[in-house]
Amino acid sequence: MADKKSIFRNVNVLREINAENTTEIVDFYQPGWLSPQDVQNNFRYSGFITSLRLTIDISSISSLVSIPVDSLATDTEIATATEETFTGNAKKCLCLYARTSNTPLIKIADIYLFNQRPYYYVDLLPYLTSNGTFDIAPDTILSYQIRDAGYGLLSGEDRVILLGTVVEEAPETNLETTTIINNGTSTTSLLDLAPITDSIAALQTDIDAIQELLGA
Known part of the structure; x- marks a missing residue:
């Protein structure tokens, strides 16, 4: 008996960004094509990004030095110390972009990369949504670009790992x-x-x- 069903699959986003990367904009995720064995040919899945993060291992610049903040500091003092920490430390930059078939490339955010040994993580989902998952239409493409923030591009042994998990759904059909x-x-x-x-x-x-x- 025929009925309406959806087909789901799990997809991993996995990419290493290193000194070989220039300033070109690189696409890193778009929902995949349906194969001939799938539900409908010539259509893409839609995607639900459940996790997306950067693992940052930067060693080509000086180590991050944080401005100490007293436990009784005011919000203004904390904000001032945070700004001084940001401006006073060497950093690299990764730009996050999105586009669709009807919308040109739009910058979502600049993610600054510091030397915090041995490495640290940055969750990218909060830059995309306030929900637990980010829904991706079939024609949406996510991209990144390494930009010079005053301390050059990635160099030497610098590595940034882009890692994510996506649940993709095929169009409903009989x-x-x-x-x-x-x-x-x-x-x-x-x-x-x-x-x-x-x-x-x-x-x-x-x-x-x-x-x-x-x-x-």
């Missing part, structure tokens, strides 16, 4: 589960019945028209 026996192996597959249903409906229309003519 599906029926069948079992195929191939060399003694039972394989469950999903057949798209929508084209077959449309063909049967068109054929029935032709039959009705012929019967009406014969009856006349």
Whole structure:
């Protein structure tokens, strides 16, 4: 029996950014194409990014030195110390971008990279959404770019690992589960019945028209 079903799959985003990267803008994620074995050809999945972070291992600049803040400091004093820490330390920069088929490239955020040994993490999801996941339309592309923030690009042994997890969903369609026996192996597959249903409906229309003519 045919019913409406969605197909899901898990996808990992994994990319190493190092001294070989120049200032070019690099696409790192767009929902994947549906393969011929999937539900519908020539369509992309939609995506739900459940995690996306940077692992930052920068050693080509001086180590980060934080301005100490007293536990009883006011909000103004904390803000001042934070700003002095930011401006007083060497840093690199990674720009995060997004675009769609109708919207040109837009910068989402600048993520500054410091030398905090041995390494540290930056969660990118808060730059994209205030929710636990970020929904990606089939035509949306996420990109990054390494930018000179006054201390050069990545160099030497600098490494930034971009790591994420995405749940991708195929478009809904009319599906029926069948079992195929191939060399003694039972394989469950999903057949798209929508084209077959449309063909049967068109054929029935032709039959009705012929019967009406014969009856006349």
